[in-house]
Amino acid sequence: xxxxxxxxTLTACAQFPxxxxxxxxxxxxxxxxxxxxxxxxxxxxxxxxxxxGFRGRVNLFMVNGHGDPAPGFTxxxxxxxxxxxxxxxxxxxxxxxYLAPGTYALKLRAQSGSxxxxxxxxxxxxxxxxxxxxxxxxxxxxxxxxxGQTLRAYQGVQFRIEAPLGFTLSFSPGPLTQECLPELxxxxxxxxxxxxxxxxxxxxxxxxxxxxxxxALMGAGEGMLSLTHALVVREGSYQEEPVxxxxxxxxx
Numbered sequence: 001x002x003x004x005x006x007x008x009t010l011t012a013c014a015q016f017p018x019x020x021x022x023x024x025x026x027x028x029x030x031x032x033x034x035x036x037x038x039x040x041x042x043x044x045x046x047x048x049x050x051x052x053g054f055r056g057r058v059n060l061f062m063v064n065g066h067g068d069p070a071p072g073f074t075x076x077x078x079x080x081x082x083x084x085x086x087x088x089x090x091x092x093x094x095x096x097x098y099l100a101p102g103t104y105a106l107k108l109r110a111q112s113g114s115x116x117x118x119x120x121x122x123x124x125x126x127x128x129x130x131x132x133x134x135x136x137x138x139x140x141x142x143x144x145x146x147x148g149q150t151l152r153a154y155q156g157v158q159f160r161i162e163a164p165l166g167f168t169l170s171f172s173p174g175p176l177t178q179e180c181l182p183e184l185x186x187x188x189x190x191x192x193x194x195x196x197x198x199x200x201x202x203x204x205x206x207x208x209x210x211x212x213x214x215x216a217l218m219g220a221g222e223g224m225l226s227l228t229h230a231l232v233v234r235e236g237s238y239q240e241e242p243v244x245x246x247x248x249x250x251x252x
Contacts, residue, residue: 038148164223
């Protein structure tokens with residue numbers, strides 16, 4: 001059984017990091033405004049500096065304008081240890097796929113016990129097509145093409161597929177576009193570029209998030225699969241909107 005003195009010491013260390021009046025400052029982030037694709041990430045730089053003998057762990061997270069944790073955003077690393085010298089830390093800010101496109105006025109919060117420091121951070125999230133490996137059977141890769149959260153319905157989606165040399169492709173609708181008409185046309189052999197298109201009737205308009213298509217790639221070797229020059233077509237107005245593309249490494 002611990003003595004009362006030991007228990008008192010442990011409690012004091014847990015509640016009061018450093019000497020009385022100890023604190024820390026937060027500088028940055030730099031940059032303080034950037035654009036993220038849905039499901040993507042961006043790095044930014046901060047500096048945490050202890051003052052008055054502060055020593056302890058500082059937790060890092062994003063909050064919204066009401067001071068509540070901002071759902072859909074993550075920060076890595078989630079904490080930094082301070083002891084003696086200022087720490088320059090690279091943070092990776094990530095946006096989950098279900099975040100709707102738009103600009104978010106956020107704050108980066110650094111907190112240790114009752115000590116809280118905040119700095120403004122503006123993040124613009126853009127609509128994104130995300131390739132995900134579903135399975136591999138022999139020399140065939142099946143890649144799902146996922147559309148992030150959307151604010152409206154669409155009747156079509158178009159994008160280019162840049163595949164490793166030597167691979168042949170086929171393209172089919174996904175769960176969101178089951179009754180839409182798919183098209184796939186080769187554009188170039190070197191580099192290996194294809195154009196994919198899905199056209200839907202108005203009554204079959206779709207909204208993200210979800211899978212809009214499946215790419216089957218047949219071939220040997222490895223390389224990067226990239227989705228580029230992507231756009232979606234609004235329901236009714238047929239207005240085109242650009243969409244950020246994504247990448248996927250195909251391993252042998």
